[in-house]
Amino acid sequence: MNVHELAASVRDLATLPDIYLRLRRLANDPASTVGALAEVVSADAALSSRLLRLVNSPFYGLSSKVDSIARAVNLIGTDELCSLALVGSLDGMFSDLPATVLDLKAYWWRNVLTALHARELGRAGRVRGLDRLFVAGILHDVGRLAAAQQMPTLATEVERQQHGPCDWQRQVAAFDFSYAELGAELLGLWGMPQALVEPIACQHQPARAEHCPVEAAVLHLATRIVSAPEGTADEDIAVEADAWEQARLEPDVLDDVRERVAECAPEFRNLL
Secondary structure (H helix, E strand, O other), X not given: OOXXXXXXXXXXXXXXXXXXXXHHHHHOOOOOOHHHHHHHHHOOHHHHHHHHHHHOOOOOOOOOOOOOHHHHHHHHOHHHHXXXXXXXXXXXXXXXXXXXXXXXXXXXXXXXXXXXXXXXXXXXXXXXXXXXXXXXHXXXXXXXXXXXXXXXXXXXXXXXXXXXXXXXXXXXXXXXXXXXXXXXXXXXXXXXXXXHHHHHHOOOOHHHOOOOHHHHHHXXXXXXXXXXXXXXXXXXXXXXXXXXXXXXXXXXXXXXXXXXXXXXXXXXXXXX
């Protein structure tokens, strides 16, 4: 089964839920209002709770507590709101994966850390669309879920070999495609924008990105920083040549990035 067939089979089995589709339609409608988005969110208790916990976390650094869904929607932005809904949806779609194949709690936590690092790296590089970087980080490894669901025996064997920056090459050797390629294909079939799909597709080789090279490089750096073994010196983190330059960053921003992530990360654990 090639990457296109596998992504199509996942899409057919796991259609996106109504709440996400409603939010995405409103987000894409220039005539929609914050009130309309808030009405959809308010109808879902789990999403409302996640949203309020997020905007009241140190990530946003607000001086007063937010208890209004409408204000929370206004603060978070439509892209990040849709990503929250999508994360909850994906968690439900793949909740039946055996722990022997994939530890979902650890999986989502790694994605959250990647999202936080991507956003803070983007902030340091003054990249426009920080919310999109956060969403890309959350969804960068969705192909791993799809492979684990559709090909659990092979995926389990591949997972045993995952331990470093060359993991994607082992995935290609086993499946003939990487999790990044599968995830990007699936997100494209679900109608996600190219500005999100391309950085995910090119996260291992950011120089391949044609339309969103900066975002692809930032996501690449975030994934490599998060996956580096504990105690790895900054200069020893394995990144592609010219990735820092492509991201318009210098490695010396890492101390500030890690500090900001450390402030926000504990609150994000509560969202999982």
